[in-house]
Amino acid sequence: MDEEVTLMDWGNAIVKEIRKGQDGYVTHLAGVLHLEGSVKTTKLKLTWLPDISELVTLSFVEFDYLISKKKLKEDEDFLDVLNPCTKKETVALGDSNLRSLKHGEILQLERKGYFRCDVPFMRPSRPTVLFAIPDGRQQTGSK
Template sequence: MKAGSGLEWCIRARISVDGPVKCLRDPVVYCCNLRPHHRTGTTWKIYPTYDFCAPFLDSLEGVTHALRTDEYRDRNLQYSWIQEALGTHHVDIWDFSRLNFVRTVLSKRKLTLLVDNGVVWDWDDPRMPTIRGIRRRGMTVPALREFILKQGPSQNVIKLDWTSFWATNKKYIDPVAARHTAIPKHNTVIATVNGVDEPSSADKPKHKKNAALGTKKIVLGLELRLHLEGDFKKTEKKVTWLAKETINMIPVNLVDFDYLITKENLEKDDDLSSFLTPKTEFRTEAWADCNVTSLARDDTIQFDRIGYFRVDQEYQDGNPAVFLRIPTGKGD
């Protein structure tokens, strides 16, 4: 086995081949694997199994309590037996149920298929249910911490909706998201107003309720007549506009996403490829106000009447800035 020629061989722990508890029926603890290791290359040809390695390392590293999802519960006796047999430090196990979401696959094997087959960009794709993925989509660390702590280590199998997840995040980003303006190109209408001589500008707060965010420049190429008798709350249609000035029309791409999975609850034996949403990425070309040129990657903003966005790619050398839409838990 050390030479790599005994692929049909394995090393098993001698416990009880006919014991009433299946996990104690002489489990495999070592087997051959000829694939190169990412650190040691081809130095070793024999490796420990997870069930043997986990209790040993947990004990060696001084872990006091191992937090494990309940899918491993039927092997807890084996975990304890290995530590006792090796004479190592005993580790207590706390079981809890896995956190599942609707229309979402969490299996690493199935997620790997999505990456390898080009269904998503990579492991940090905003559609992926990974920490890197949800962070790239705009989830904040405080909101993630709050959501997880509220769930608690439940023993019940639960299937959560993403609504409450993103609603928690909105509480954190709304007070600090500077307000900006963007106009989708495919819906733009050019308006000419008579009586306007030269464009002017004015400084306005980025957030009406948070002066600490500073001010932004509003370019007026447009002059409106005051109509005090009107009531904007009763106006059926409201207009979002930008002055048609080169410095005030910054090209941007607004990117939104749909669920990767079409089925509410994907069963263990379901064929993943049969339940993939045909199109999950939607890009909208737009013009944004001049202030977006000062935004940096990972900044969170709100485009008025469109939604919240995270800067995924800054505006640079005329290349459009890329903004990823952050769900808010309402209608997402």
């Protein structure tokens, strides 16, 4: 093991042990602080949330191009180049501060990108829906 990681807004640490549940998700990390390590040179950056009931369930929604090529030939039928997957949804957990988002509000999530709130927090059983705002640098699924 002994992999150095950056704990966002904290510093570096050396991971000594990783435990995973039956589903394959990490359930436990153990390590030692290595604050003299370089935040700029570590490859792995970790962000975490506390295990509290106030966390917000999120649904990140990303849209892709409807047509999978930039330009159609004159005799080409657009139905032949329709992108079969133009919407991708990812479920995540977010900080309790996201409960105060209002419809249409724009925010930046660290290491994820910019989003517009489509469905604000209403109750814990219903996810807050955030639409990704493309920045022109991200690759789309059709490429």
